[in-house]
Each structure stands twice: as structure tokens, then as C-alpha cells.
Amino acid sequence: xxxxxxxxxxxxxxxxxxxxxxxxxxxxxxxxxxxxxxxxxxxxxxxxxxxxxxxxxxxxxxxxxxxxxxxxxxxxxxxxxxxxxxxx
Numbered sequence: 001x002x003x004x005x006x007x008x009x010x011x012x013x014x015x016x017x018x019x020x021x022x023x024x025x026x027x028x029x030x031x032x033x034x035x036x037x038x039x040x041x042x043x044x045x046x047x048x049x050x051x052x053x054x055x056x057x058x059x060x061x062x063x064x065x066x067x068x069x070x071x072x073x074x075x076x077x078x079x080x081x082x083x084x085x086x087x088x
Contacts, residue, residue: 005081008078008081011074
């Protein structure tokens with residue numbers, strides 16, 4: 001059985017990775033919005049670029065949901081760890 005500490009370490013690492021994904025995703029979304037603006041100013045069709053932006057935003061929402069689940073699990077592990085310490 002996995003110890004509470006190793007479970008916490010694993011979840012903390014996953015949370016850090018999730019935060020990196022969220023940061024990277026925000027950067028990609030911002031870049032895509034800038035591209036759309038430039039394309040639109042150049043008189044180009046932005047339909048496909050907007051479709052990609054929608055997909056990036058959808059992915060970002062999924063990453064945020066996953067991040068929230070990891071954070072909740074980490075909080076539950078911390079609560080269990082506090083309970084274990086208070087029981088001893």
C-alpha cells in the first residue's frame with residue numbers, strides 16, 4: 001500500500017505538471033488570438049484559425065478540470081495525513 005507521503009509527493013508532482021500545462025495552454029491561446037487578429041487585419045479568412053482557437057480553449061477547460069481534481073485529491077491526502085497525526 002502506498003504511504004500517505006508518497007501519495008502526496010506523487011499528487012504534488014502531478015499538480016505542478018498540471019500548472020505548467022495550464023500556463024502553456026494560456027500562452028498558446030494568447031498566441032492564437034494574436035494570429036487571428038493579424039490574419040483578420042490582413043484580410044485573410046480566419047475560419048480555420050478560429051476553429052483551432054476553439055479547440056485550444058476546450059482543451060484548456062479540460063486541463064483546468066483535471067487540475068482541480070488533482071488539487072482536491074491532494075487536499076484530501078493532506079487532510080488524511082493531519083487526521084493520522086492527530087490519532088497518534
